[in-house]
Amino acid sequence: MARKNLIEISAPNTVRTESVPAKDNRPIAGFLPQARSGGPVGGITRTLGNITEKMERANDLERQLAEGQTIVDIDPDLVDGSFVTDRLEIDLVELGQLVEQIREHGQQVPILVRPHPETKGRYQVAYGHRRLAATRELGIKVRAVIRQLTDDQLVVSQGQENSARTNLSYIERALFALRLEQRDFGRDIIMAALGVDKAALSKMLIVMRQVPLALISAIGPAPDIGRRRWLELGERLESIDCEPIVAELSADNSRKLSSDERFQQAMTLAIGKPASAKPAAAPSTISGVPVTFKRTPARATFVFDSKAAPGFDQFVQERLETLFNEFQQGKET
Template identity: 35%
Template sequence: MGRNIFNQPPKEDQAAAPSPAPSKPVKFGGSVGGLRDSLREITANSIRDIDPEFIDVDGLRDRLAVDDDGIEDLAESIRKHGQQVPIMVRPSELPERFRVVYGRRRLAAIRRVGGPVKAIVRTLDDDASLIAQGQENNLRLDPSFIEKALFIKEMQDADYKPAVIQDALGLTRQGVSNHRVVIEQLPEELIRLIGPAHGIGRRQWGDLAALSGKVSLLGIAQEALASLPPDTSSVDRFQAVYDACLRATKGSPNRTASGSKTILKDSTGSPLGTISSDPRSLAIKIDRKGNEEFSHWLEEHAEAQIQALFKQWQDESRRQA
């Protein structure tokens, strides 16, 4: 999981960490480049060895699962090569204790290995802590669409301001809205049954969400997944659930000859246009009436945007290969 090699962590009897000196709470901006610079500066000046028993794991979840196999693989790598990337913690309200900001998987792995954890100690307020957590994970872990959507829901439920949510994930207001529209239609238990499904994007999750008004997604998913091997990938689990739900609505896992149509809406719920698909083509139509300026902008930038989306799809496909 790590890429920058540090020295082998010292033995456990060297793990005691002094309380951090008071410092002003740090505010992270929305710039990813600025975050990289900030993290480099912090890393160079503030790495400490801390006993994991003094670190509390709390805060919002940014990943769907911390699987045992993945943690054991990471623990084995740390046994061989040492901890390669520090975690970040902030002082707790309790004396001599810390709260994890990011690096929950590394912390879990080091607890299996034993000994201290290398950690960046910073005094952060709740907003800055959340932004650091979200942006660091975006840089290193590339969360899937549905993981980001769940993280957004948790942040909204916790009453974080829209600007903080956008900065945490590097999204625009429209990007946050796109995630929220999908997550509001899907049972959380269904999502956790499927898993992160890296490579399954907004359109595919949106297609599944669109079936929620026609069939019981959770019941069908539980039945469909019960017959799959335990090690089935989350991408295949998604496809199995989608096919089963589609069969329940149309009698076949394939789209009918007439295809399907999805209404596009903006963040206020006003219609933008439609996405129509059939076995032969996919068409995006923007309603010029009421969206004249956007339609002109899209007409001018469509080629570049589609090329960027195609490259993103290629990158995600290679990561899944």
């Protein structure tokens, strides 16, 4: 932003007035200014004072911009999405309604962005993805607050805004929690972003372990389906093969259904399949290791023989994080 514009839109500072003693009008050295003539020296002094005042006001506005207290207009093509996706899809009907609202009344609520951490001159959204999409469709600039944000601050702002507006479904919030965990955000940050306690976060992550991502994508956000139903579906899926359910929901006739209806269809298919549709794997052992395990489509369970190797379970538990990091690195390479 040019310095000239900063000066022109700044509000003038309040002029400070000096109090004069009521009883004694005699000048006190260093307190009452001496009278100055209107000659050139006085004019130069006033000019310098005005320049200083304008610079102070410009600096104050720059500070407000840095703190995200000023709304600016940005070309939406310069704005990228958050590095953590929190939606399965954008409802085209709702987006169309938002486009018409902004067309008629303007964008009433600004989005929050930060300077892009990797690309100079670009920005990254913390929240306001739908408003950004609407302004793109209208071909107008998006009103935004620019704020310097760390990754932690961005995801907390992103999650809290969505929680306040209650426009994310339960499964989208659970998926957001999983994505944050996969990016090594701490549980305290995830709980703050979602506005949930430890127990609620644990249930979200249980659902994400039980229900495959392919099935969640086939169902969609299911806005009217809450935690209890998702947990119930997850429990049903533990003993069956869910690939036929994913195939059924991905068919053209199912895609015409609403997301909530696809969830009901998945539940019906899961209930209709007997638990023996995919026999549970018999416990397996590793030669020479006092551990047995069994695997289902959704989870694997390890059982340690404490009598044969006391303390081995604790030894493995302490090294799980290291093992998981090695696993992730192997997938990346």
